[in-house]
Amino acid sequence: MSDNQQKVLIVEDDSLLAELLMSSLRKANFGTIFAPDAEEARKELDKQLLPDIILLDIILPGMNGFELLGIIKKEDRLKLIPVIVMSNLGSDQDKKKGMELGAVAYMVKADILPEDLIKKIKEVTSK
Secondary structure (H helix, E strand, O other): OOOOOOEEEEEOOOHHHHHHHHHHHHHOOOEEEEEOOHHHHHHHHOOOOOOOEEEEOOOOOOOOHHHHHHHHHHOOOOOOOOEEEEEOOOOHHHHHHHHHOOOOEEEEHHHOOHHHHHHHHHHHHOO
């Protein structure tokens, strides 16, 4: 990962999907950091070098993504990192909850094409 690359933290327990996301993002010149659950994500967020954006699944082992999102948005050093929720939970209630907790976007996994996700990441990180 080079210093000038934007870094994306992917919090996803599905290793196959995580590999696909990391491959697509690397091809688009993003650096990637992977965490299979909220606990590992918190360890990554405790490091000095913070990601430029977080892709967050909701259904995770242990602490769920909504809980992690709430923690991120309450911590001063983390709250400005944009978070895109990517989940199989697609109800209006789930989307509303994600946005109320501070996500900049809520995307349903079944509807996401890698190029659309990359476009959204670029849109969010260029603000």
